[in-house]
Amino acid sequence: MSDPLALATHVMTDEPGGWTREKIDATMNGTKTVRVNLQRPIRVLILYGTALASEAGPILYFDDIYGLDKKLESRLGLAPAR
Numbered sequence: 001m002s003d004p005l006a007l008a009t010h011v012m013t014d015e016p017g018g019w020t021r022e023k024i025d026a027t028m029n030g031t032k033t034v035r036v037n038l039q040r041p042i043r044v045l046i047l048y049g050t051a052l053a054s055e056a057g058p059i060l061y062f063d064d065i066y067g068l069d070k071k072l073e074s075r076l077g078l079a080p081a082r
Contacts, residue, residue, distance in 0.1 A: 004028070011042060 005025055012019035015038060027034050050069055052060045064070070073080055 011038065012036070015039060 005021065005028065008024045008028065009019075009021045012024060015036065017036070019036075048066065048068065050062050050064045052062070054060055070080065
């Protein structure tokens with residue numbers, strides 16, 4: 001999801017503490033770290049990829065900010081991709 005405020009608002013809707021969109025936004029942009037234990041935990045899947053095949057046809061490539069492609073290439077014995 002590319003809208004973390006919308007995700008947080010959805011997740012925090014029924015949580016105690018009056019978590020409105022405005023309160024969440026202010027907390028996210030504040031200087032203090034705030035931890036909220038959810039009444040009902042949710043499952044989260046985090047994916048990291050440097051290439052994406054789009055439905056429109058072209059393959060989209062992204063910077064490998066964590067350097068994982070080089071590690072994978074090395075472990076597989078492949079020459080570095082350009």
